[in-house]
Amino acid sequence: MTAIDTNTTALAYRDAMALLASAVHLVTTDGPGGRAGFTASAVCSVSDTPPTLLVCLNRSSSAFAAFSGNTSLCVNTLTAAQRTVADAFGGRTPMAERFAAARWTAGSTGAPVLAGALVSFDCRIVSRTSVATHDVLFCEVIALADRAPNDALVYASRRYYTVPNERTDLRTLRAAERVEGLGNGWAAEARRAALRLA
Numbered sequence: 001m002t003a004i005d006t007n008t009t010a011l012a013y014r015d016a017m018a019l020l021a022s023a024v025h026l027v028t029t030d031g032p033g034g035r036a037g038f039t040a041s042a043v044c045s046v047s048d049t050p051p052t053l054l055v056c057l058n059r060s061s062s063a064f065a066a067f068s069g070n071t072s073l074c075v076n077t078l079t080a081a082q083r084t085v086a087d088a089f090g091g092r093t094p095m096a097e098r099f100a101a102a103r104w105t106a107g108s109t110g111a112p113v114l115a116g117a118l119v120s121f122d123c124r125i126v127s128r129t130s131v132a133t134h135d136v137l138f139c140e141v142i143a144l145a146d147r148a149p150n151d152a153l154v155y156a157s158r159r160y161y162t163v164p165n166e167r168t169d170l171r172t173l174r175a176a177e178r179v180e181g182l183g184n185g186w187a188a189e190a191r192r193a194a195l196r197l198a
């Protein structure tokens with residue numbers, strides 16, 4: 001283990017955290033505190049009884065005041081096709097412009113639900129704790145939005161990657177077989193592997 005130099009602790013920590021791959025979410029809210037949202041990787045499952053997750057929000061974020069004034073939020077997990085929305089919600093863009101970058105419906109809590117998200121967790125904020133620079137918001141999941149099989153967006157080493165959905169893979173493979181008439185060799189082996197995953 002290499003000890004962390006106290007003068008570069010934050011930088012060393014960030015460099016180390018940058019190695020971790022994570023899902024990418026738009027965390028959104030609406031209500032008396034106003035409408036706001038930000039791109040987040042610091043989202044974690046806490047419990048399934050009742051379904052509970054946590055979100056870490058920097059108190060210096062322009063979205064912080066709205067989340068403080070509201071009692072609900074929605075965690076919208078992004079698909080690979082939604083990386084431009086991740087950029088829009090990643091900072092320094094006015095809130096109206098962020099929301100104009102995508103289509104929305106209102107969840108049962110009133111929080112904005114992103115159309116076409118990999119999955120959306122509509123939540124009631126049940127507790128808040130300030131830790132260092134961030135507020136940790138503990139949220140009970142009230143509703144889940146439709147989940148269509150899709151490729152996931154992953155953030156690692158400060159860039160975005162696509163994680164193919166197994167079922168999407170299978171559809172692609174079947175389409176390739178139909179178009180190209182592939183039925184033997186590597187294609188047949190790949191098909192068998194995909195069927196085992198399905």
Ligand SMILES: NC(=O)C1=CN([C@@H]2O[C@H](COP(=O)(O)OP(=O)(O)OC[C@H]3O[C@@H](n4cnc5c(N)ncnc54)[C@H](O)[C@@H]3O)[C@@H](O)[C@H]2O)C=CC1
Pocket residue numbers: 013014015017018041042056058133158
């Ligand atoms: N948890 C957070 O608050 C996060 C904030 N960010 C912010 O987004 C921007 C771009 O980030 P990157 O390109 O990934 O480069 P970066 O070098 O700023 O961050 C690398 C990694 O360090 C962690 N991190 C960064 N800032 C943090 C913070 N203030 N508190 C706790 N963990 C933090 C995250 O895991 C991030 O992926 C930066 O302004 C960064 O601060 C990014 C990821 C998580």
Ligand SMILES: Cc1cc2nc3c(=O)[nH]c(=O)nc-3n(C[C@H](O)[C@H](O)[C@H](O)COP(=O)(O)O)c2cc1C
Pocket residue numbers: 024038039040041042043056057058060061062063089090091092093155
């Ligand atoms: C991939 C990615 C993940 C992020 N994750 C978080 C996070 O979990 N919590 C957080 O407070 N900010 C996170 N941020 C930073 C916010 O999205 C946003 O940039 C920051 O709150 C400053 O926004 P502002 O210009 O609205 O103040 C992340 C940014 C990126 C690009």
